[in-house]
Amino acid sequence: MKITFYGATESVTGSLYYIETEERNFIVDCGLYQGTGQDLALNKEMPELPYDQIDFVILTHAHIDHCGRLPLLFKNGARSKIYCTEATAHLSELLLRDSASVIEAENELENAKRVKAGLEPIEAFITEDDVNETVPYFYPISYDKIIREANLEIQFFDAGHLLGSASVRVKNVFTGKSIVFSGDIGSGNNPLLNAPTAPPQGTYILTESTYGDREHQHPEERIPLLAAALEEELRDGQTVIIPSFAVGRTQELLFDLIQHYRSSGQLEQFLNMPIYVDSPLAKAATTLFKKEARYMQPAINKMIESGIDPFYSKNITIVGEMKDSIRLAKDNAPKIIISSSGMCQGGRIIGHLKEKIESDKTTLIFVGYQGEWTIGRRLLEKEATVEIEGKSYTPQCKIIKLSGFSGHGDRKMIKSWLNTIQEKKHIFITHGEEEARFALELYLEDLATDITIPKHNTSIEIED
Secondary structure (H helix, E strand, O other), X not given: OXXXXXXXXXXXXXXXXXXXXXXXXXXXXXXXXXXXXXXXXXXXXXXXXXXXXXXXXXXXXXXXXXXXXXXXXHHOOOOOEEEEOHHHHHHHHHHHHHHHHHXXXXXXXXXXXXXXXXXXXXXXXXXXXXXXXXXXXXXXXXXXXXXXXXXXXXXXXXXXXXXXXXXXXXXXXXXXXXXXXXXXXOXXXXXXXXXXXXXXXXXXXXXXXXXXXXXXXXXXXHHHHHHHHHHHHHHOOOEEEEEOOOXXXXXXXXXXXXXXXXXOOOHHHHHOOOEEEEOHHHHXXXXXXXXXXXXXXXXXXXXXXXXXXXXXXXXXXXXXXXXXXXXXXXXXXXXXXXXXOOOOOOOOHHHHHHHHOOOOOEEEEEOOOOXXXXXXXXXXXXXXXXXXXXXXXXXXXXXXXXXOOOOOOEHHHHHHHHHOOEOOOEEEEOOOOHHHHHHXXXXXXXXXXXXXXXXXXXXXXXXX
């Protein structure tokens, strides 16, 4: 068996692995790079593969850094099943359509510049048509069910990271050897999802390392701290902006806040807080979360089945039309705005930042990971100037970082997850920034297992 690491090897995003065996060749994840510059250029540079000979694709979950380049597989000639959970299939379609619309819009702007410069227009590298070509190939399977491909058994396990997320084991039924792909491992503290589970056995393991260099501090305090920050900032007349991933994080925040104030007997205080969710994608994703409630914790599923909406209260306004988003951005009344994208790289959050970050009456609260070179990272690190859509801004806003909200497990969770997997012989560390990857390697030394940190575009032969 040969594994080629085409993505998420020297960065956090762009997951893509190609596996060749005697009887089957397959791909695990095919995500977009997120960030700026060279990373984004990689999105258009798919590896040279025999796409029409790919037997199947495995998709661990729906985040765009894992599914975003799937349309390029089919644009290049792939015609194979995409194994994933049903929730992942539905969320991926939603995210892929949203991503394609952004890519096409950015391409239109680029072509306008090219025409002015006397250059020929170019085609968007992913279009809505490409997504339409891809969606019919989603092939949903349930957790724990075994799918057979020639001599390979494929089995999904709940990763606890996102609705429908999975870790996946591919096992050779003749030799008993197997390879495990962690996907993204959940923190175990998500109020909506079950804790991650690992396969009982795995010979070779590819694990993520997003938080391989740290431990999440006091996750049980995250909502009390957020609630206290919101109350204080609103009392001071601030507009609070929370950049939040539309799929997963936004639903978690809404649920957590409602439950916190209800359980503490302060619901009326909460209902006096004006909250605006400004993300069409978050609105659509929330509908899907309720539809796929069986993937959440049993108590949440029961709540939804009884007719209770765990993501809504009367002080929450869902912003639909773009004109309403523009009006909201210009309004200076104290309020809370939850908007995507979570790393401030696009979406409606951009309009709010452009209007508000140069005002000392604005408070930015970061509740999630901010990738290298993203606008969110630059704001979080309090750079003197930040460029947004070609214009330079001088942030004057207050910035607060709250930990404990990550959808990824920290190094302790990763190690605990790995410890439950028996018969492991080799661990490959991917999907993390350099410091996190090498820190995790040191942290896992006492597992007495070979560990490799693969480089981009390298192939490794393993015994299958």
